[in-house]
Amino acid sequence: MELSVKLIDISTGDSPVVLITRKAAITHDLHTSDRVIIQYGEKSVIATVNTAGNGFLPDDHIGMFLETAFSLGVAESSKVTILPAPKPESIKVIRKKMEGEELNEQEMMLVVKDIVDRKLTQVELTYFVAACSMFPLTFKEIGTLTKSMADTGIKLHFDKPMVIDKHCIGGVPNNRTSMITVPIMASLGYTVPKTSSRAITSPAGTADTMEVLAEVEIPSERMMQIVNTVGACLVWGGSVNLAPADDRIIRIERPLSIDVPGLMLSSVMAKKYSVGSTHVVIDIPYGPGAKVTTIEKAEELRKNFQTIGKLLGMHMLVITTDGSQPIGNGIGPLLEAYDVLSVLKNDAGAPQDLREKSVMIAGLLLEFIGHCPKGKGAAIAEGQIKNGAALKKFNEIIDAQGRKQLPALARHKQDILASQSGLVTGIDNITITKIARIAGAPISKNAGLLIYAKVGNKVVRGEKIFTIYADDPGKLTNAVAYIREVANPYRIV
Amino acid sequence: MELSVKLIDISTGDSPVVLITRKAAITHDLHTSDRVIIQYGEKSVIATVNTAGNGFLPDDHIGMFLETAFSLGVAESSKVTILPAPKPESIKVIRKKMEGEELNEQEMMLVVKDIVDRKLTQVELTYFVAACSMFPLTFKEIGTLTKSMADTGIKLHFDKPMVIDKHCIGGVPNNRTSMITVPIMASLGYTVPKTSSRAITSPAGTADTMEVLAEVEIPSERMMQIVNTVGACLVWGGSVNLAPADDRIIRIERPLSIDVPGLMLSSVMAKKYSVGSTHVVIDIPYGPGAKVTTIEKAEELRKNFQTIGKLLGMHMLVITTDGSQPIGNGIGPLLEAYDVLSVLKNDAGAPQDLREKSVMIAGLLLEFIGHCPKGKGAAIAEGQIKNGAALKKFNEIIDAQGRKQLPALARHKQDILASQSGLVTGIDNITITKIARIAGAPISKNAGLLIYAKVGNKVVRGEKIFTIYADDPGKLTNAVAYIREVANPYRIV
Numbered sequence: 001m002e003l004s005v006k007l008i009d010i011s012t013g014d015s016p017v018v019l020i021t022r023k024a025a026i027t028h029d030l031h032t033s034d035r036v037i038i039q040y041g042e043k044s045v046i047a048t049v050n051t052a053g054n055g056f057l058p059d060d061h062i063g064m065f066l067e068t069a070f071s072l073g074v075a076e077s078s079k080v081t082i083l084p085a086p087k088p089e090s091i092k093v094i095r096k097k098m099e100g101e102e103l104n105e106q107e108m109m110l111v112v113k114d115i116v117d118r119k120l121t122q123v124e125l126t127y128f129v130a131a132c133s134m135f136p137l138t139f140k141e142i143g144t145l146t147k148s149m150a151d152t153g154i155k156l157h158f159d160k161p162m163v164i165d166k167h168c169i170g171g172v173p174n175n176r177t178s179m180i181t182v183p184i185m186a187s188l189g190y191t192v193p194k195t196s197s198r199a200i201t202s203p204a205g206t207a208d209t210m211e212v213l214a215e216v217e218i219p220s221e222r223m224m225q226i227v228n229t230v231g232a233c234l235v236w237g238g239s240v241n242l243a244p245a246d247d248r249i250i251r252i253e254r255p256l257s258i259d260v261p262g263l264m265l266s267s268v269m270a271k272k273y274s275v276g277s278t279h280v281v282i283d284i285p286y287g288p289g290a291k292v293t294t295i296e297k298a299e300e301l302r303k304n305f306q307t308i309g310k311l312l313g314m315h316m317l318v319i320t321t322d323g324s325q326p327i328g329n330g331i332g333p334l335l336e337a338y339d340v341l342s343v344l345k346n347d348a349g350a351p352q353d354l355r356e357k358s359v360m361i362a363g364l365l366l367e368f369i370g371h372c373p374k375g376k377g378a379a380i381a382e383g384q385i386k387n388g389a390a391l392k393k394f395n396e397i398i399d400a401q402g403r404k405q406l407p408a409l410a411r412h413k414q415d416i417l418a419s420q421s422g423l424v425t426g427i428d429n430i431t432i433t434k435i436a437r438i439a440g441a442p443i444s445k446n447a448g449l450l451i452y453a454k455v456g457n458k459v460v461r462g463e464k465i466f467t468i469y470a471d472d473p474g475k476l477t478n479a480v481a482y483i484r485e486v487a488n489p490y491r492i493v
Numbered sequence: 494m495e496l497s498v499k500l501i502d503i504s505t506g507d508s509p510v511v512l513i514t515r516k517a518a519i520t521h522d523l524h525t526s527d528r529v530i531i532q533y534g535e536k537s538v539i540a541t542v543n544t545a546g547n548g549f550l551p552d553d554h555i556g557m558f559l560e561t562a563f564s565l566g567v568a569e570s571s572k573v574t575i576l577p578a579p580k581p582e583s584i585k586v587i588r589k590k591m592e593g594e595e596l597n598e599q600e601m602m603l604v605v606k607d608i609v610d611r612k613l614t615q616v617e618l619t620y621f622v623a624a625c626s627m628f629p630l631t632f633k634e635i636g637t638l639t640k641s642m643a644d645t646g647i648k649l650h651f652d653k654p655m656v657i658d659k660h661c662i663g664g665v666p667n668n669r670t671s672m673i674t675v676p677i678m679a680s681l682g683y684t685v686p687k688t689s690s691r692a693i694t695s696p697a698g699t700a701d702t703m704e705v706l707a708e709v710e711i712p713s714e715r716m717m718q719i720v721n722t723v724g725a726c727l728v729w730g731g732s733v734n735l736a737p738a739d740d741r742i743i744r745i746e747r748p749l750s751i752d753v754p755g756l757m758l759s760s761v762m763a764k765k766y767s768v769g770s771t772h773v774v775i776d777i778p779y780g781p782g783a784k785v786t787t788i789e790k791a792e793e794l795r796k797n798f799q800t801i802g803k804l805l806g807m808h809m810l811v812i813t814t815d816g817s818q819p820i821g822n823g824i825g826p827l828l829e830a831y832d833v834l835s836v837l838k839n840d841a842g843a844p845q846d847l848r849e850k851s852v853m854i855a856g857l858l859l860e861f862i863g864h865c866p867k868g869k870g871a872a873i874a875e876g877q878i879k880n881g882a883a884l885k886k887f888n889e890i891i892d893a894q895g896r897k898q899l900p901a902l903a904r905h906k907q908d909i910l911a912s913q914s915g916l917v918t919g920i921d922n923i924t925i926t927k928i929a930r931i932a933g934a935p936i937s938k939n940a941g942l943l944i945y946a947k948v949g950n951k952v953v954r955g956e957k958i959f960t961i962y963a964d965d966p967g968k969l970t971n972a973v974a975y976i977r978e979v980a981n982p983y984r985i986v
Contacts, residue, residue: 009545009546009548009549010512010543010544010545010549011515011525011543011544011545012510012525012526012543013524013525013526013541013543017505019503022504029936031506032504032505032506033505033506048506050503050504050505050506050558051503051504052502052503052504053502055502056502056503065543087748091748091749091750094749095749095751098623098626098627098749098751100627121748122615122616122619123615123616123619123745123748124748124749126615126616126619126620126623127619127623127749127751130591130619130620130623130624130627131623131627133591134591134593134623134624134627134628135627252616255580255584255614255616255617256584256587256588256591256617256620257584258588258591258620443522
């Protein structure tokens with residue numbers, strides 16, 4: 001049946017929804033929460049039916065919530081056709097995976113295509129994610145899933161013999177090594193089309209921190225231009241639409257905070273595969289309070305990345321690093337950007353741990369790609385900081401993406417003092433993260449923490465160990481109360 | 494924060510949704526698809542946030558879609574409080590089940606309570622169902638799940654030493670034995686508080702067929718009165734609110750058409766447990782085209798029902814029967830009601846298979862509960878039909894529930910003729926079901942099929958083998974086209 005579009009200014013988040021009157025529903029034997037296909041010219045979308053009274057729209061109209069109208073590109077009064085939606089083919093494949101069977105390349109592609117085309121409902125997609133969690137994906141499946149995810153999104157091709165990429169699996173506050181290693185590598189002439197994520201549960205993602213200095217929402221064509229011009233970029237992956245299935249899968253994993261190992265590998269590797277990376281360095285920080293808690297788990301993950309990389313024809317340098325405390329001094333987008341700038345400016349007061357880790361990664365990478373013999377990489381990387389080449393390259397990247405005015409630090413602050421004298425034996429990443437988020441990071445770019453003592457430092461009772469910055473006095477009070485009433489990140493003995 | 498309610502005349506189906514303006518969302522750091530608690534006096538509900546433009550409501554108002562307004566009992570301009578919703582406790586339990594661990598009684602209750610209180614989103618509930626599918630529930634888990642589902646709904650107590658119940662796992666068209674065995678048992682003085690379901694994928698459920706003759710949407714208090722007065726009832730389970738978690742679980746199983754064995758056992762047994770059944774007969778029809786396809790699977794299910802019944806302290810009579818073709822002649826609510834009435838009226842032309850099966854079940858049940866020695870039950874049951882006592886009791890049940898006027902048969906009909914002479918060797922349940930549903934059953938109560946030949950009958954080319962009835966000539970044409978173009982249910986050799 002054909003219906004006239006009435007635009008309805010409501011967003012539901014992810015799932016396309018359409019509205020028809022209760023009378024139209026009876027006439028056409030449709031029911032609330034039925035799944036239908038809406039066709040508009042060549043375009044179509046699968047949507048869920050909601051029903052409404054006559055106050056909202058006439059019986060021969062169809063109401064389109066924003067997500068649905070956007071996917072179809074309809075305008076007010078456009079004519080669309082509504083049909084009952086058949087069950088997507090991939091349902092059978094999901095059932096097969098739920099029975100513990102391995103999926104082949106065609107089957108995996110069917111599922112991923114239906115995810116991207118929004119043919120699967122949230123419930124159906126959850127069955128897929130659950131099956132991948134309970135019957136772990138084989139390496140072959142991870143490989144085909146990764147390729148399918150990349151192939152159903154935008155793919156970039158750089159006309160270079162070597163395309164370098166870097167990824168950190170996260171969980172350690174600050175740790176902004178990408179913003180230093182990427183300009184070092186690019187300053188030596190290498191191509192590094194780096195995409196990063198925004199914070200989900202952390203005080204800042206690389207994209208949030210970079211956004212303090214430059215625009216990061218860069219469409220793929222402009223990203224290509226930037227990389228072809230200055231050799232590298234540091235943009236938000238969400239704006240490039242690489243491997244779009246991944247986003248929808250992650251959204252389904254979040255409610256249960258589950259981390260399905262095979263899906264995580266695919267998620268990372270699909271993005272590297274999409275930009276045509278040939279050489280990839282992966283950083284796996286481990287330790288209490290990090291995402292990966294033990295060296296055994298880090299080692300297993302390292303091997304898995306190696307295996308998948310080989311399957312996809314990429315050269316993988318996978319390193320495991322100490323992730324037991326924050327790397328750098330600032331926590332929150334602006335404070336982390338300060339740290340990056342001070343390392344690149346070769347400031348004497350720059351955080352040594354961030355500097356050393358970034359130099360180590362860039363150095364290993366230089367040796368790995370054959371730029372220099374073993375043992376010589378770190379010195380070359382450090383040289384690019386000392387001679388100003390890395391900073392110059394970083395400024396070129398910032399200017400190419402669109403430079404932004406640095407904001408001022410948040411107005412409200414409170415120093416937190418050591419409650420006893422002694423040796424700092426631990427700084428809990430999870431508590432640090434919690435406090436910085438209560439203070440407003442990453443939504444307030446200029447909120448967060450500045451920490452003065454690291455593990456191994458001696459402190460004296462009453463000495464400042466960190467300062468909390470917040471835009472809003474209420475948030476500051478809440479952050480301080482959290483430390484007093486729930487947890488202090490510092491262990492001093 | 495406190496907001497004023499604006500009622501919004503939209504139904505979403507199952508999940509509570511609230512609407513705030515995009516500006517209010519930014520102010521209160523809420524996002525589209527966030528989960529929030531809405532409090533109104535003592536009542537609260539977990540809802541999903543949608544956002545809208547200012548055209549829909551002012552910034553200090555909260556829009557309530559119908560399901561949300563209904564759960565809270567709010568009126569226009571009621572004041573409610575909105576709070577971020579913490580993750581429900583049961584999430585941890587679901588994660589435990591996903592890791593393959595057995596859940597204990599308290600954990601199972603936590604999940605079921607959160608299902609009933611609508612604290613779990615559809616995605617979260619899907620993880621639970623998926624886990625129960627991939628790590629099959631142990632008998633202990635099925636027992637605790639059954640009790641939890643019963644305990645979180647309405648429970649009925651009849652002051653009788655023996656409460657009898659009956660259930661058929663379904664899959665065979667017509668097969669309306671409950672409508673005959675229940676009055677037989679009640680006519681002998683037994684208590685049979687029977688609840689039945691409506692059709693989901695079949696041409697009619699017992700509740701749909703009974704609804705042709707009597708009201709079936711009977712609240713629990715009236716159901717108690719009816720059973721205490723006439724000894725039995727035949728009502729729609731959905732109106733009694735027994736084991737409400739079950740409905741939500743079934744709704745999650747449907748999109749993938751998965752049948753999780755442990756959940757099916759709990760679903761059936763929770764309803765029997767809720768009405769205090771002491772003696773339960775379960776009919777498991779098996780055969781090609783039935784729900785259970787082989788005798789081995791039927792036998793396994795039989796043992797599982799026995800085990801769960803024992804755990805719950807119920808006496809179980811579980812029988813496996815021939816389910817390879819429809820039982821009775823009519824398919825669709827009205828045509829099936831005709832069959833039931835003709836058996837109870839002791840008509841010479843009543844379908845023999847339906848009569849014999851109903852008498853057999855009632856007979857076995859009479860022997861099982863010790864009403865008579867082995868081998869004597871069927872004769873007693875048949876006697877209650879012949880002497881009119883079962884029909885009298887059926888009429889009492891109908892009058893107690895509220896008698897309805899029988900509708901006329903659907904106006905449009907077409908005879909389907911045998912395409913060759915020979916012996917009927919098969920009638921496919923699935924194709925019969927499909928044709929009856931295309932013809933309009935169960936939505937059109939008076940649509941469906943009337944079949945004239947059963948397996949083992951000889952037919953002559955051109956002889957009527959069945960008639961299709963439809964309310965609408967288009968549906969009749971579609972049903973006939975389906976037979977010609979897709980499948981004919983009759984196998985004649």
